């Protein structure tokens with residue numbers, strides 16, 4: 001894991017940059033800002049830019065920036081992403097996250113997830129406690145590749161922590177730490193698995209507009225394997241394929257044994273390589289009193305053309 005701790009002078013520099021962005025763009029709208037974010041991010045402190053360059057060239061699986069600025073008058077934690085959207089809560093923090101993220105990739109969104117927003121809110125929502133979405137709380141968010149079902153899934157998931165009073169852990173498993181037997185890796189490298197869309201992509205009518213793919217779980221260079229799995233939604237493509245079913249169960253054992261946790265502090269932003277780690281979240285008791293855990297999230301892709309090809313439009317919003 002790579003970590004960079006922001007110094008006070010750098011924090012001030014970032015804060016000024018946020019002021020400039022908000023002055024220039026008036027009513028904050030990430031859709032308007034994101035196409036310009038890379039250019040503006042050239043004014044971030046040089047250590048931040050160099051940090052992300054190294055994250056990318058070394059294929060760092062987990063990277064954390066600590067000590068990013070947080071607004072002194074941060075709003076109470078909203079009760080769900082829809083409330084956050086309605087209130088426009090955490091605007092300064094969205095600017096910080098989109099700016100830092102722009103050094104690493106291009107932000108994009110899913111039309112059927114959080115109303116197509118580019119910056120998501122991850123906070124507990126009444127009624128969603130046991131769902132498989134980021135609004136969950138009392139049930140853990142089980143280990144997953146972000147949007148494992150789609151060929152356009154992100155290269156990085158970026159999460160910026162605004163509040164985490166109970167120090168709830170983000171769970172992380174690095175592919176590099178999995179000592180899988182050759183026989184098992186062999187099966188997992190075959191296209192015998194069905195990657196189905198998760199609950200966060202299911203629309204109001206109860207169906208998903210996402211495509212489900214049949215593919216391998218392990219792929220890429222043998223010396224540093226890439227991984228694609230959602231333990232709630234990946235299954236054997238052929239339900240009679242017992243070997244494939246058992247391989248998922250066996251993999252789960254290795255994954256749980258290799259699980260690490262990162263308890264994000266307010267002002268920490270974590271960047272998870274979505275090809276090299278799977279992630280989730282520990283369970284917790286929501287309070288719904290404005291003090292709950294609250295993160296901002298963006299999906300980042302290295303080459304926006306992959307999104308243009310998937311959408312058949314010059315659009316950052318898929319579906």
Ligand SMILES: O=C(O)CCC(=O)C(=O)O
Nearest residue numbers: 122134170279280281297
């Ligand atoms: O809440 C967390 O720490 C992780 C949530 C998550 O998996 C996500 O937002 O993609």
Ligand SMILES: [Fe+2]
Nearest residue numbers: 144146157279
């Ligand atoms: Fe996730």
